[in-house]
Amino acid sequence: MKLIRTLMAAATALAVTAFVAPTFAADDPGPAAYAQALKGKRVMLVPLAMGFDLAQGWAHYLKKEVEAWGGTFETRDPNWVVDAGAQAITDAISSDTRPDVLIIHAPDLNSYSKLMKKAQAAGTYVILVDNPANFPADAFVGSDWDRLGQLEAEAAIKGCGENSSKKIGLVQGDQANSSSLYQYAGIMKVLDKHPDFKVVAKPDSNWDATTSRNVTTTMLQQNPDICSIIDFWDGDATGASAAIRDAKLDGKVFLVTTGGGEKAADCDKLNDGTYGAVVMTDLARQSGDMNAIIKFLLQSGQPAGTSHTYIYTLEKATTKADLKPDSCWDLKALQAEAAAK
């Protein structure tokens, strides 16, 4: 009996191995197709500048992934100069090593439109990141700035409270960058629904911290009872916070801003009360989205310029109360990791 059972078991095992194993091992076409479509492909990131948290974070996550599937990852640093960015894109398109995917962080709605069209005509997929532009890119990955503005306004209203002066001040970026224009539109949408809240001033900082400080000083001087200020970027909100500090209004003015969710730039400042709320971009997830769409486009077989996808990053207004250890990513840690290699 025992022998028969053993024999039967052995036979079954044999049959299973003989029948199933080859199917699993040899017939999954995924890895081979994946490798064939991606290997040796070039990805280039052209941000507004390489010197700030968002760009450095994107570059870190993209490089890791692209190099893992055997591609080449490069960045160009226009250092906030629009012309230099245009030059970098032009050179990239016409070089022998034309990138297969170009990731562009557009400075405004129109500057790079023609160049992006040229890139697509040459067969390069164009992915817009963070800042939308008047151009049908293969994909847009980034914030829905209108929604982001709405979140900021909601945070400001909550930060003010019902028994406050209900006066809100805005420190806009400029009047050309889409992130600034759409953010403003989103804020006003929410404030229209709360007619008791009023915007008392809306100067521009031109993304400069000193200017932000000066205009905020004047704003607080004119309206000392402002209950909340929304500054359109954490890169210059240090100026608005300096003005609040100088006016001795710490804790009385609820400062709302938005940023890339970097620890020193956002979480530390939420923690010490400099910012009341920050609408933070989940940078690792946003970079993951870019990685996914890169992999998709390269395998799709679809010619560049024929698909238009919008992948908006999930945004959330974070306050000190809902800070968690993993709310932010740490640029210093990423740099240390890169240096250790």
Place this chain on the structure above:
Amino acid sequence: MAGWLNFRSLNQEGIVFAIAVVLFVAAAIGLPGFIDPNNLVAIVRSVSVLGILALGMAVVIIGRGIDLSAVAIMAMSVAWYLQLLNTGTPDGLAFAYVLAGVLAIGLLNGFLVAYADVPAIFVTLATGSFVFGYVRSQLITQDAVPVPQGHWVELLGGLRFLDVPIEVFVFAGLAFLFFLFLRYTKWGRYIYFAGDNPVAARNIGIPVRPMLVLRYVLSAFVALIAGLLTAASLHSINTRVVNSTLLYDIVLVAVIGGIGLSGGRGGVRNVLVGAALIGILLNAMTIIDIPLLYQNLIKAAILLGAIIVDGIINPRDEQTAQQGDI
């Protein structure tokens, strides 16, 4: 006839001063809160760093030069200093490095202009780019470098006397020192001679070349002070300011106040008048809540107007026609 003579004697400084006074009175009457002492302090403060940089620029321009590296030196020296502190370099050593670096760039500027005879505009454009590029790529990792918590630069930013921020006093003090230097010291007076006619100045035995070097060193040092004050107030320095219009604003403050680009004319008073106009203008426009685009347009229109009026009532003379501006 007397009125006509008065009109003729108005120079650019007078015109700009008059515009500033008119604007001030109009804003005081029309804008609520403008005349408030705190707002007046805010106006002076908002142009303090600009004014300090313009003082350095003024001395260089009076000597018939220009320093286009000022903003790069201001931002990059302080960024490097803060980076050194953040990576654990002792404060004294870090400051010594940075001071040495700043003086070296000033000396290099001066040497190339004075002894290698390269036009100042090219020398300082190049050294400015070099300073930015080198520090940004080799010495710091980020556009924005924070001031370490509790460091004296941070405490400096919170310093107040009689509720007036420290940079106002630094601006006033430096303005007074520059005034004394230009008006009462031998080398200060020589700057006017050298700026007005370098060859003649040299012929009568003025050490034109060493003085030139000194002016660029002075300008670099003043830029470092301006940078420290900026970092003190914002608790960080953002090197992006090098790409901003700050450099043009500095030249503007000096020139609009009446310091001729052809050299040999002007003084501290001109810088103060220019800074006052810019400060009042920006503050009033912010109170009225004029969008930035229109602010730039209005600023440009007023400045252009002042230059045109100056051109009409002070026609260019034989000397400027021959030598040209820088």
